[in-house]
Amino acid sequence: xxxxxxxxxxxxxxxxxxxxxxxxxxxxxxxxxxxxxxxxxxxxxxxxxxxxxxxxxxxxxxxxxxxxxxxxxxxxxxxxxxxxxxxxxxxxxxxxxxxxxxxxxxxxxxxxxxxxxxxxxxxxxxxxxxxxxxxxxxxxxxxxxxxxxxx
Numbered sequence: 273x274x275x276x277x278x279x280x281x282x283x284x285x286x287x288x289x290x291x292x293x294x295x296x297x298x299x300x301x302x303x304x305x306x307x308x309x310x311x312x313x314x315x316x317x318x319x320x321x322x323x324x325x326x327x328x329x330x331x332x333x334x335x336x337x338x339x340x341x342x343x344x345x346x347x348x349x350x351x352x353x354x355x356x357x358x359x360x361x362x363x364x365x366x367x368x369x370x371x372x373x374x375x376x377x378x379x380x381x382x383x384x385x386x387x388x389x390x391x392x393x394x395x396x397x398x399x400x401x402x403x404x405x406x407x408x409x410x411x412x413x414x415x416x417x418x419x420x421x422x423x
Contacts, residue, residue, distance in 0.1 A: 275404055279314060280319045287347040294352055294393040295319075299399065305402040309385055309410025310342060316388075318346040328414055329409055331423050345407070351382075351389040354401065358408040360386035361416045369400075376400040 277283050299319060303312065307325045311324045315338070320330045323340040325331055332338040344355040359366045376397035382389040390396045408416075 292342045305405035318344040
C-alpha cells in the first residue's frame with residue numbers, strides 16, 4: 273500500500289523507479305519557468321501548479337475550497353501526463369504548441385483537450401515544455417478562467 277502523498281517529492285518517490293528521473297526533470301523544468309503568482313503542491317492527487325487563495329481568493333468554481341488549478345503532472349498507468357489548462361482555454365496557445373511540437377520531438381503528439389501524454393520518458397521535449405510554461409501569466413489565466421465561467 274502506498275503512503276499518503278504529502279508533497280511533490282513524495283509523489284515522485286512513489287512513482288515507478290524508471291519514471292522518477294523524467295518526473296523530476298519535468299518538475300524542475302516547470303518550476304524554472306513558472307511565472308510569478310502560481311504555487312506548487314499536491315492537487316487532485318498529482319503534482320499541481322495553481323493560483324493560491326492568497327492571490328485569487330475565489331478559488332476553483334466547482335469547489336471554492338480548492339485553489340484555481342493551472343498545470344498538473346502525473347504518472348499514469350502507461351505514460352507521464354502534463355495537464356495544461358491554458359492549452360485547453362486558449363486556442364492560440366494550443367495552435368502554437370501543436371506547430372512547435374514536431375520541431376522538438378520525433379514522435380507523434382499524443383494529446384487530449386488539456387492532457388499531453390508522454391509514453392517515452394527519454395523523448396519528453398523539456399525545452400518546449402519550459403517555453404510553454406512561460407506563455408501564460410497568472411493574471412492572464414485568471415482573466416481567461418473568469419470569462420469562461422461567466423458564460
